[in-house]
Amino acid sequence: GNSVTQMEGPVTLSEEAFLTINCTYTATGYPSLFWYVQYPGEGLQLLLKATKADDKGSNKGFEATYRKETTSFHLEKGSVQVSDSAVYFCALTSNTGTASKLTFGTGTRLQVTL
Amino acid sequence: GAVVSQHPSWVICKSGTSVKIECRSLDFQATTMFWYRQFPKQSLMLMATSNEGSKATYEQGVEKDKFLINHASLTLSTLTVTSAHPEDSSFYICSARGDRGPETQYFGPGTRLLVL
Numbered sequence: 001g002n003s004v005t006q007m008e009g010p011v012t013l014s015e016e017a018f019l020t021i022n023c024t025y026t027a028t029g030y031p032s033l034f035w036y037v038q039y040p041g042e043g044l045q046l047l048l049k050a051t052k053a054d055d056k057g058s059n060k061g062f063e064a065t066y067r068k069e070t071t072s073f074h075l076e077k078g079s080v081q082v083s084d085s086a087v088y089f090c091a092l093t094s095n096t097g098t099a100s101k102l103t104f105g106t107g108t109r110l111q112v113t114l
Numbered sequence: 115g116a117v118v119s120q121h122p123s124w125v126i127c128k129s130g131t132s133v134k135i136e137c138r139s140l141d142f143q144a145t146t147m148f149w150y151r152q153f154p155k156q157s158l159m160l161m162a163t164s165n166e167g168s169k170a171t172y173e174q175g176v177e178k179d180k181f182l183i184n185h186a187s188l189t190l191s192t193l194t195v196t197s198a199h200p201e202d203s204s205f206y207i208c209s210a211r212g213d214r215g216p217e218t219q220y221f222g223p224g225t226r227l228l229v230l
Binding site: 004032034036038041042043044045046049089093100101102104105106107 | 118148155156157158160163207209215216217219220221222223224
């Protein structure tokens with residue numbers, strides 16, 4: 001079956017530091033990969049996605065590249081801000097359209113300090 | 115982006131009572147709604163998927179008589195935890211999806227249930 005493994009948090013960084021949150025996956029077929037962010041008191045929001053190998057998803061300064069050879073989709077940001085403090089979830093789906101179901105990792109809490 | 119609301123945001127109840135959680139898509143019609151359960155430091159576990167007007171499809175291991183799901187309209191789904199027990203205490207998250215797959219799936223803020 002499908003599974004997603006994320007690095008355990010919490011990750012604590014100073015503002016302007018470089019961020020990497022590791023994500024690896026196991027899936028049948030050719031999954032689509034996602035990163036979601038959950039700010040305190042809010043629902044999960046789609047941060048970025050990639051649908052095929054070597055695609056790079058990007059949004060709000062965050063990037064992740066779909067690496068099929070290493071089955072990874074690591075999240076990176078060059079310079080984090082305090083406002084990036086949140087929980088980040090890596091996810092995949094191996095079907096398309098309305099039949100698809102998301103499989104989530106355990107989430108990684110990021111805390112950015114001044 | 116689209117907004118999904120959940121009500122209540124938290125609830126405390128006595129063992130043996132039933133609790134209803136509402137999930138609404140506020141500005142779009144949800145073809146499909148999902149209910150997840152999240153334990154501390156664990157991932158979101160899909161409980162069931164429902165389409166408007168039809169019976170929910172439950173994931174393996176989820177008791178359909180314990181967790182009743184009603185998808186009454188394209189903007190409303192409810193989850194009723196029947197005869198709740200302390201082991202049902204958890205964080206429940208609903209999600210609503212439009213007609214274009216995961217990119218149009220939006221999540222509610224969650225409901226924390228504590229059963230005493």
